[in-house]
Amino acid sequence: MPAMPRTGTPKEEILAALDAYRARDVRWREGGVFAHVYDAGREVEEVAREAYVRYLTSNGLDPTAFPSLRRLEVEVVAMAAAHLGGDGRTAGSFTSGGTESILLAVKAARDGALRARPELRGARLEIVAPVTAHAAFHKAAHYLGLDLVTTEVDPRTFTADPGAMRAAITPRTVLLVGSAPSWPHGAIDPIPELGRIALEAGVRLHVDACVGGFLLPYFRRLGATVPEFDLRVPGVTSISMDLHKYAFVPKGASVILHRDRALRRPQLFGCARWPGYIVVNPTVQSSKSGGPVAAAWAVMRFLGDEGYLELARRTLEGARRLRRGIEGIPGLRILGEPAFAVLAAASERASVFHVVDEMKARGWELQAQLAFGASPANIHFIVTPGNAHRVDAMTADLATVVAAAPARGAAVENVARGAATADLLATRGAGPIDDAELGRLLALVGASGGRIPERLAEVQELLDALPPELRGELVTAFFDELYMPGDGDAP
Numbered sequence: 252m253p254a255m256p257r258t259g260t261p262k263e264e265i266l267a268a269l270d271a272y273r274a275r276d277v278r279w280r281e282g283g284v285f286a287h288v289y290d291a292g293r294e295v296e297e298v299a300r301e302a303y304v305r306y307l308t309s310n311g312l313d314p315t316a317f318p319s320l321r322r323l324e325v326e327v328v329a330m331a332a333a334h335l336g337g338d339g340r341t342a343g344s345f346t347s348g349g350t351e352s353i354l355l356a357v358k359a360a361r362d363g364a365l366r367a368r369p370e371l372r373g374a375r376l377e378i379v380a381p382v383t384a385h386a387a388f389h390k391a392a393h394y395l396g397l398d399l400v401t402t403e404v405d406p407r408t409f410t411a412d413p414g415a416m417r418a419a420i421t422p423r424t425v426l427l428v429g430s431a432p433s434w435p436h437g438a439i440d441p442i443p444e445l446g447r448i449a450l451e452a453g454v455r456l457h458v459d460a461c462v463g464g465f466l467l468p469y470f471r472r473l474g475a476t477v478p479e480f481d482l483r484v485p486g487v488t489s490i491s492m493d494l495h496k497y498a499f500v501p502k503g504a505s506v507i508l509h510r511d512r513a514l515r516r517p518q519l520f521g522c523a524r525w526p527g528y529i530v531v532n533p534t535v536q537s538s539k540s541g542g543p544v545a546a547a548w549a550v551m552r553f554l555g556d557e558g559y560l561e562l563a564r565r566t567l568e569g570a571r572r573l574r575r576g577i578e579g580i581p582g583l584r585i586l587g588e589p590a591f592a593v594l595a596a597a598s599e600r601a602s603v604f605h606v607v608d609e610m611k612a613r614g615w616e617l618q619a620q621l622a623f624g625a626s627p628a629n630i631h632f633i634v635t636p637g638n639a640h641r642v643d644a645m646t647a648d649l650a651t652v653v654a655a656a657p658a659r660g661a662a663v664e665n666v667a668r669g670a671a672t673a674d675l676l677a678t679r680g681a682g683p684i685d686d687a688e689l690g691r692l693l694a695l696v697g698a699s700g701g702r703i704p705e706r707l708a709e710v711q712e713l714l715d716a717l718p719p720e721l722r723g724e725l726v727t728a729f730f731d732e733l734y735m736p737g738d739g740d741a742p
């Protein structure tokens with residue numbers, strides 16, 4: 252294991268080493284990446300960089316020491332609130348990302364309900380969400396000790412089924428969830444209907460607008476059909492919107508907005524029961540850099556409404572071309588009715604996992620999604636201003652690759668036949684995966700010792716054949732190995 256070097260290293264050498272480390276990272280600047288990166292160009296990046304660096308060593312822990320960080324946060328939250336139908340009563344927080352915003356929505360709902368309904372104390376509280384809600388809600392339920400009750404979605408549109416959600420509400424329910432849009436299919440849930448159900452049941456409704464919230468209002472202004480989803484909808488009590496996605500600011504930036512301050516109040520944590528300073532944390536982090544909020548503030552002001560409208564126009568146009576392009580590829584089919592710049596395409600014939608690998612070999616980065624419920628295995632795309640101009644070139648390659656791809660399941664049959672995976676799957680009981688099983692499964696797909704295989708199709712086919720709980724177990728165990736020093740780290 253490399254220890255701390257005894258002597259220091261010159262700055263130039265350090266930076267050169269960092270560049271060498273980065274050599275294998277995904278190359279997104281050319282526009283070939285349809286996942287992970289939301290790029291609005293060099294100029295925006297430069298503004299973000301300079302703002303971030305000014306706040307590199309600031310600390311948002313204490314607003315009396317760094318009053319400017321409070322001001323930046325309040326101004327960013329106000330811009331976000333105005334954008335999403337908020338008014339003078341809207342109260343929010345700047346957070347590190349969608350997951351944190353969601354965690355806080357759940358905490359506020361939990362602690363708000365416990366305060367208002369003391370009879371719930373000691374009970375296992377529940378969240379009702381469509382299966383398409385982001386995994387962050389599972390994480391929040393897990394961290395905060397609630398149960399997440401998921402409901403089926405419309406098998407054709409992949410939007411939430413309001414009747415199923417209403418039926419899932421119990422006296423222990425504290426929160427309903429809808430997405431605008433959902434990550435897996437880019438589908439917008441019927442928020443007004445969910446709002447009516449929430450009001451009727453007297454529970455909160457959180458709208459997860461993490462991915463689409465920022466650009467959807469612009470899409471509407473550009474003539475796209477965008478159903479109501481924001482704070483204007485009666486019954487919506489909170490909404491999350493990532494700035495580090497379609498507001499094109501550096502990672503570590505999201506907002507959570509509540510309809511009013513009383514709803515936000517239980518989101519805050521305060522503690523004076525120790526000999527140190529009084530801790531008051533509106534969000535999960537305590538000491539925190541002002542870099543992300545400064546960069547977000549700077550980019551939002553730099554682009555302004557007109558700048559974002561133009562970026563939205565490029566994104567919408569790219570998304571429309573992507574849709575037409577995919578519709579023109581025999582063997583691919585778009586899932587549901589994507590209402591934003593995020594969409595998923597499945598194939599009746601080809602292994603989408605092979606398609607993703609083959610596209611990567613050609614310089615295109617796409618994300619595969621495993622089959623889940625009514626949603627078949629598929630390829631997930633996000634269109635941004637940084638890749639919109641490459642959509643046609645990408646879909647041209649996609650057509651070639653899909654036409655030549657092996658059939659679905661071909662790889663998993665090889666794996667299963669060769670090494671008794673099917674056997675293992677058929678005979679194992681429920682419960683956590685043990686080391687021996689894990690070793691066999693990882694070896695089977697060439698992922699032993701925390702090594703990431705070059706081609707992922709076989710791994711994905713295997714995961715696709717596993718029940719979801721086991722998928723999570725296996726990949727989590729893999730990460731546990733991955734985050735240990737390995738052979739790949741040698742210079």
Ligand SMILES: *Cc1c(COP(=O)(O)O)cnc(C)c1O
Binds near residue numbers: 387432460461462
């Ligand atoms: C990205 C995303 C999240 C999670 O956000 P992170 O910033 O990755 O923590 C939650 N919900 C939706 C709909 C998202 O797209």
